[in-house]
Amino acid sequence: MARLRVGRRKYYDLFSHFYDAFIRLHAGQDEDDTRHFLVDAAHLEEESVHRILDLCCGTGSVVLAFAKRCPDALLVGCDFSHGMLRKAQEKTAATQAVFVEGDAAYLPFADGSFNVVTCSHALYELKGQAREQALREMRRVTHSHGVVLIMEHEIPSHPVMKLFFRMRLLFLGCREGREFIEGGLQPLKKIFSRVILNHSWSGRSRLMVCKE
Ligand SMILES: C[S@@+](CC[C@H](N)C(=O)[O-])C[C@H]1O[C@@H](n2cnc3c(N)ncnc32)[C@H](O)[C@@H]1O
Numbered sequence: 001m002a003r004l005r006v007g008r009r010k011y012y013d014l015f016s017h018f019y020d021a022f023i024r025l026h027a028g029q030d031e032d033d034t035r036h037f038l039v040d041a042a043h044l045e046e047e048s049v050h051r052i053l054d055l056c057c058g059t060g061s062v063v064l065a066f067a068k069r070c071p072d073a074l075l076v077g078c079d080f081s082h083g084m085l086r087k088a089q090e091k092t093a094a095t096q097a098v099f100v101e102g103d104a105a106y107l108p109f110a111d112g113s114f115n116v117v118t119c120s121h122a123l124y125e126l127k128g129q130a131r132e133q134a135l136r137e138m139r140r141v142t143h144s145h146g147v148v149l150i151m152e153h154e155i156p157s158h159p160v161m162k163l164f165f166r167m168r169l170l171f172l173g174c175r176e177g178r179e180f181i182e183g184g185l186q187p188l189k190k191i192f193s194r195v196i197l198n199h200s201w202s203g204r205s206r207l208m209v210c211k212e
């Protein structure tokens with residue numbers, strides 16, 4: 001298990017060098033729209049103090065989108081890849097965001113630390129048990145009145161993109177990942193008592209709004 005995690009971290013360290021270019025190529029303008037859609041769903045206008053965690057933050061695009069909308073928020077990005085965290089720090093250098101190295105299944109934060117916790121396009125890549133543990137951790141570190149926002153890919157409808165998507169899942173060894181993406185809300189309903197499903201404007205992503 002430990003060896004598997006080390007291998008995955010190395011994969012993401014390498015991927016960090018061309019991750020943003022890959023996303024631009026794949027999603028174009030839809031990327032910004034998808035980030036805004038996620039930030040909108042946090043309903044920041046409803047609270048005066050914001051403590052926001054973006055889990056599996058990658059190169060920091062979600063953190064940056066929150067920082068632009070809410071510069072005074074306490075913004076934390078967490079990821080287990082040094083490479084991704086380095087890119088995220090560079091990208092958000094002009095903001096107050098902080099980044100923490102950590103494994104999604106063992107978060108280094110106290111119970112109820114945040115009122116918004118997000119995780120974008122990452123959970124499907126975690127193995128079944130690690131994913132469930134990560135979901136439990138997300139719930140644990142979220143305040144009882146807070147919200148957890150989970151964004152995942154829709155399965156592409158274009159046959160070529162669909163093939164690439166499935167090949168990537170295969171490459172990551174994620175049979176359960178495919179089941180998670182196709183399996184609806186059941187894995188989330190096991191952890192959260194309220195789960196609402198939304199679809200992004202572009203139709204590329206779906207957003208699950210989860211509350212205690
Ligand atoms: C596909 S990227 C998504 C990045 C970002 N959330 C986004 O929307 O662009 C998946 C991210 O999850 C991170 N990750 C994967 N497994 C993890 C784990 N067990 N703990 C922490 N981070 C993890 C990877 O390092 C990578 O940055």
